[in-house]
Amino acid sequence: MTAPGTPPAAPGTPPAPPGVARLARYAGLVGAVLLAVAGWLGGALPDAASARGRRADEPWTVALWLVGTALLVGAWWALRRGAPSTRWAYLTAGLWALPLLAAPPLGSRDVYSYACQGWAYAHGVDPYATGVAEAGCPWVDAVAPIWRDTPAPYGPFFVLLAALAVTLGGGLVGAIVAFRLLAVVGVLLAALCLPGLARAAGVPTRRAAWLALAGPLVGVHLIAGAHNDAVMLGLLLPGLLVLLRRPGRPGPLLLAGALLGLAVTVKATAVVVLPFAALAAVRGRHTLRALLRDAGWLAGGVLGAVAVTSLLSGLGLGWVGGLTRSGDSEQWTSPPTAVGFVVDYAGGLVGREPGAVPVTRTAALLLLAVAVAALWWRAWSGLCRLADVRQRLGRPDAARPRVALLGAGQALVATVVLAPVFHPWYATWPLALLAVAATRTTWFVAPCAAVAFLTLPDGTNLARFSKAPGALAMTALAAGLAVWALRRARAARPG
Template identity: 90%
Template sequence: MTASPGTPQPDPSPGAARLARYAGLAGAVLLAVAGWLGGALPRAAPVPDPWDEPWTVALWLAGTGLLVGAWWALRRGAPSTRWAYLTAGLWALPLLATPPLGSRDVYSYACQGWTYAHGVDPYATGVAEAGCPWVDAVAPIWRDTPAPYGPFFVLLAALAVTLGGGLVGAIVAFRLLAVAGVLLAAACLPGLARATGMPARRAAWLALAGPLVGVHLIAGAHNDAVMLGLLLAGLLLLVRRPGRPGPLLLAGALLGLAVTVKATAVVVLPFAALAAVPGRHTVRALLRAGGWLAGGVLGAVAVTSLLSGLGLGWIGGLTRSGDSEQWTSPPTAVGFVIDYAGGLVGREPGAVPATRAAALLLLAVTVAALWWRAWSEPRRLDAARLDAARPRVALLGAGLALVATVVLAPVFHPWYATWPLALLAVAARRTTWFVAPCAAAALLALPDGANLARFSKAPGALAMTALVLGLAVWGLRLGRPGAARSG
């Protein structure tokens, strides 16, 4: 039986909580040591063989295992919200003092900021052609591609490079930006949890203490942290002040800035419009509230595009984000398997572009269906339950839309899982179904940015395709008439 949103979760025992806290801290320390031994240091970045450094890999896997296990143990909620914040901060401390971990993307950010600061359009050229002095630190696959990020982040990147004065200073600045994004998200979590009727201690623990946040958002300095902070701030303003023009414009501006950091945030906007509607959903109320919200979003996009002088050139850069092909993306994995099957009969179908295109079409249909459900459900509730249910329905719809985006995107990197995690932490009743994939994703990356998926292409693609087929069969059986009654 599913518990109601406000049902309190049992407190973990003091001994279990203490064990989780210090096991996670030990894991963070091991990850920091592994980072100094073999992290993403600013040297030439060939594709490494992880087994060349067995001690680094052993420390990394042990640290990740401890951090994942400690996070998992308290997935139903920490002893208190304050305890969750303090523990997440304690785990982050060792990771603040390491080289970049799990990815070399921060070097791409630095070179893109350098390119813009030196008067070159980062959407028209790659960082190698632009002459970035740190190009050897950038992963080879991204040296000749344009920036895929929005103009607000390009402005922030140029500021980080200018204030940093060099590569090391720029990396410190990017990490401070990431910490600011995480802190902004942390400040919004209790208010969002209250709006949805979920325990704030559970939301804070799930959204902040996971290894994806410490390793990738903070130590890896990914701009996803900035996007999430802006996204949660905009949504909090909406659920607190729905229907009011001033707050709607400000919330729209925050959401627009999130979009101009990473375009992924755009899938949240239709659900944000629902959160902006006070009371019962009607077309008239949606048009009124959505109009003010859209004004704020478009204003933020227009202002950042004009201030940067880059216009909408960043949209073209998004087309190159799929250059990386790994089986961790389900549509890419299915394309690999079709190609393998074609090879057995002497054909080369080149199915990956087709499966990716089909997945994007499915994503559009899925987001539309989720939005319709989020629109319709509150209309069936009585007035007594409407106010409590409306914010949760909108935020849960946004979280599920981000799940669909992560699953159906052409590429998947572990930190992408933080997008839906932040919203599901405040809106989902059950946790295991999304905590388990996030825990698994934490095991994919090595400290120097190598992805274990590179070394398991064929078996990984086959396993992912089998999982996709299994879930599809399960979904079809669940959707049969009478399935609910027979279960």
């Protein structure tokens, strides 16, 4: 018997035939090698002008990149229902990562921004008060022009890590190596937690490991691109695992809260997971009193981590202000931005300039707050009803972890969809949680596969070349999904 609002346990699926799995493994490896070669021919090398002018746009470089991406995406997609075994999934993901570890930064120039922000802090400059160009970073030419004059949008813990990477690296190349090592550590920490989270949620570990680790977004953007999203996930998943294994106990709750708080002080996006972590923190029946008691310990750990890192860095809460500049980039890949573009286009047809993008972005953030609150209430209500059913039947509350993890994953989906800016690696946030909690996979695996084609090896976003048609298509897609969601919500209403 399943309580209303509770997702069913993930059904077991047979592993792929050995021939299909073997073909997928080596097709993905070839794809990873092609991506690494394309990276050396035209990746995000430090000399940005030279890379763009001589090699990045050459047909062979683009062809290698697109074919490599297609092979990696196809191999990942072929086993989306699960690898032959969990060990096989780990080994294959590691095999695919090897060529990418030997490549230059791929798909983005953000790692150079990290290096300059770390350099600025290490030299006594507040990275939240000034851009890296004004700070005098010697590597500013490697930073994407749009981010040279913007303050750091990351939390104080990551700024401390960035300064450490720059100090230990001794130069730009050494700093890039250090950032990549940080990313690898983050991915490994997340990987260690996947089996425990998947078992708690009743999802096959071989499927969870494959979806969360073998996808092209992880290899290309988290590992090769050295994005700090890997560090965030490497803190977020251990924090959630501690919660699920030791709910209701002050010590583990404080530890879990500290890990989650550190994740927030890397990227503030992690904050949307906290309400669902509070649900996972409750031991036994979900009552308001139990929630306030156990979530209080969790909140203590979170606030403690934020306070300690803010004080240790000497930067206080200045990082909160830096978040407002993360939306300086305007591309149709963000649905709210695309809708704003379409409104502006329509206004232009009648001789007006409405400047709708800031308005649609603000409305989307308000909608995000409503969506997260609704998801939390649905999870809370389902857990309360489930507790009553389990108590009457005398069975343990086995669905609690799945409800909390699925709610957190859905909240991250809403964050990605409604954020003012979108980059392909943002999709790794919900992917990591949905891989261990969702029963159906196509609805989130397919978009992750599609967005893997959005960037070129030097970080050029293909959305730049399709602004008007892309905005129209994204707006139409968003409208269609909104209508579908409303109809489904009405159909689900009782009576």
